[in-house]
Amino acid sequence: MNRFVAAERALRTAAPHKLLDAVRSVLTEHYAAQSVELFMADYGLTVLQPVSVLPHTMEPISVHSSAAGRAFGAQEPFVERVGDGLARLHLPVTVRGDRLGVLSVTLPDGDQAAGALGELGDVAQVLAHEVVVAERDTDVYTQARRRDRLTLAAEMQWQLLPGRSCARPEYELGAQLEPAYAIFGDNFDWSATADHLMLYVTNGMGEGTAASVLTNLAISALRNARRAGLPLADQAVLADQALYAHYRGQCYLSVLMLDFELATGRVSVVDAGSPRMLRLRDGVVDRVELEAQLPLGMFDETDYVSQELRAEPGDRLIFVSDGVYGTASSRGERYGDATLARAIQSTRLLPAAEVPRAVLRELADHRGRSAVDDDALVVCLDWLGR
Numbered sequence: 108m109n110r111f112v113a114a115e116r117a118l119r120t121a122a123p124h125k126l127l128d129a130v131r132s133v134l135t136e137h138y139a140a141q142s143v144e145l146f147m148a149d150y151g152l153t154v155l156q157p158v159s160v161l162p163h164t165m166e167p168i169s170v171h172s173s174a175a176g177r178a179f180g181a182q183e184p185f186v187e188r189v190g191d192g193l194a195r196l197h198l199p200v201t202v203r204g205d206r207l208g209v210l211s212v213t214l215p216d217g218d219q220a221a222g223a224l225g226e227l228g229d230v231a232q233v234l235a236h237e238v239v240v241a242e243r244d245t246d247v248y249t250q251a252r253r254r255d256r257l258t259l260a261a262e263m264q265w266q267l268l269p270g271r272s273c274a275r276p277e278y279e280l281g282a283q284l285e286p287a288y289a290i291f292g293d294n295f296d297w298s299a300t301a302d303h304l305m306l307y308v309t310n311g312m313g314e315g316t317a318a319s320v321l322t323n324l325a326i327s328a329l330r331n332a333r334r335a336g337l338p339l340a341d342q343a344v345l346a347d348q349a350l351y352a353h354y355r356g357q358c359y360l361s362v363l364m365l366d367f368e369l370a371t372g373r374v375s376v377v378d379a380g381s382p383r384m385l386r387l388r389d390g391v392v393d394r395v396e397l398e399a400q401l402p403l404g405m406f407d408e409t410d411y412v413s414q415e416l417r418a419e420p421g422d423r424l425i426f427v428s429d430g431v432y433g434t435a436s437s438r439g440e441r442y443g444d445a446t447l448a449r450a451i452q453s454t455r456l457l458p459a460a461e462v463p464r465a466v467l468r469e470l471a472d473h474r475g476r477s478a479v480d481d482d483a484l485v486v487c488l489d490w491l492g493r
Contacts, residue, residue: 110137114230123241127158130210130234138223140212141193145200145234146175147208147251150265151287152464155179155209158251167254175209180461182206184228192216196224198231200238204274206460207235207248258289263319265290267326269297272460277369277493278304281460282486285467292318292360293428293484296326298333302369305333308382308486310361310428312402317358325350325360325403339366343377343403343411350404359404363397363426372418372492377411379403382484383432385447387423387455392448395424420492425451425462430483437475446473462487 114133121129131143146155146168155175157165170176178185178197187195193213200208210231214223238248257265264284272281280297284290292311297304307329311318328346337345343364350359361380368374378397385394398414418424427447434442447466454465463485470483 111226111229113137115233118230118233118237121237123244124247126234126237126241130230134212134227134230138212138227139215141215142211142213144211145208146211147248148179148206149252149254149287150257150261151254151285152271152283154254156251156254158208158248175211179206179209182458182460184224186224189213196227198228200231200235202232202235202239204272204279204460205235205239205270206272207238210234253288255288258315260292260314260316260319261288261290263316263323264292264294267294267296267323269295273297273299274460275299275304275369277491278367279459279489279491280306280487281458281463282484283463283467285471285483290482291315292322293430293482294322294326295426295484295486296329298330304367304369305339306365306367306426306486306488308363308426308428308484310381310430310484311482312358312360321350321354321358321360324353325362329362329364338413339364339375339377340411340413343379343400344409347379347401347403347405347409347411351407351409354404356405356407359402361402366413367418367490370493372420372490374416374418375413376416377413379411381429383427383444385425385427385444385451387425387451388419388421390455392451394444418490418492420490422490423451423455423459423462424488424490425466426484426486426488427466428482428484430481431466431470431485433481434470434474434483436473440473442470442473459487459489 117129117133127145134140134143145158149156154167156167174187175197182199185197189195195213198210200210282295291314294309296307311322328349329342332342332345363382364377366375379400380402401409450466450469454462466485
């Protein structure tokens with residue numbers, strides 16, 4: 108049995124909470140690893156948190172200024188020379204484009220490390236798959252993502268999300284919410300089939316757990332309609348009915364719903380509220396004007412209709428909630444479309460998964476010392492086409 112097969116088998120048979128122990132044992136035995144550490148990206152995407160016995164016995168490391176952070180950001184293995192003939196390999200732990208963290212492996216010989224790079228990268232991918240499966244049965248990896256305690260509302264929102272990034276040959280997606288540890292009602296959801304990608308961007312109403320409950324009900328209703336095979340406009344109708352039946356118009360939810368046909372780039376859109384869509388095409392940023400309809404749950408028996416757009420290969424689509432374009436600086440200046448367009452231009456060379464975090468950093472600079480009074484959501488979609 109070769110050593111990669113041994114590592115794969117060890118991970119697949121390990122108890123959910125002992126994946127790190129399993130990979131550490133097999134890499135020490137078969138690769139002569141001197142140390143093996145697993146780091147998970149925190150909710151704010153600012154640090155990589157160590158997976159260890161709680162409370163944590165190691166310090167988190169920066170995503171922005173560390174060797175492991177370099178591997179995480181570039182999504183490429185990075186070899187760090189650490190003296191005395193040792194090499195530390197930092198390997199992205201990623202599953203289907205969803206960036207979970209980094210596996211750091213210290214080997215005794217630099218040449219041996221270079222030769223094992225591809226094989227250990229495959230081990231890190233297997234580990235990523237096993238972490239996703241294990242999270243059904245243990246909180247170890249979810250706890251490791253936390254730099255601080257989440258509010259209850261944020262706990263509910265993060266549990267609702269599909270991930271923070273994903274990739275397929277036709278597209279690459281990235282998304283981020285702020286404030287990561289105290290979000291209220293903003294949310295996103297996506298689902299792909301062989302022929303379609305459906306994407307929802309929601310802008311919640313209210314604060315705290317009330318906002319999270321509203322968003323949870325709306326997303327659950329949309330998923331229920333989607334999984335019944337209904338077209339986009341009918342999904343909006345059923346979710347609207349579910350919200351109105353519960354809240355009688357006292358609470359409602361803004362959502363931008365999109366259905367991408369992977370083979371052609373044709374897009375069906377239902378714009379029910381305030382999330383905005385901007386497009387970077389051929390170096391120019393434009394706001395995509397949509398046919399505005401009522402938010403979900405505002406009135407009884409609202410009808411929704413979809414409109415048609417087309418995504419061209421090379422398009423970058425940015426979706427934002429009002430917590431982005433409505434944010435004011437300490438002097439009262441709104442962030443607005445023009446400032447957002449400059450942020451999109453300044454991040455045009457970054458991969459889709461990195462763009463939301465970069466735009467939200469620029470938003471924080473614009474806000475300055477002003478108090479945060481709304482969540483902010485950024486979703487980036489790079490359309491590659493077939």
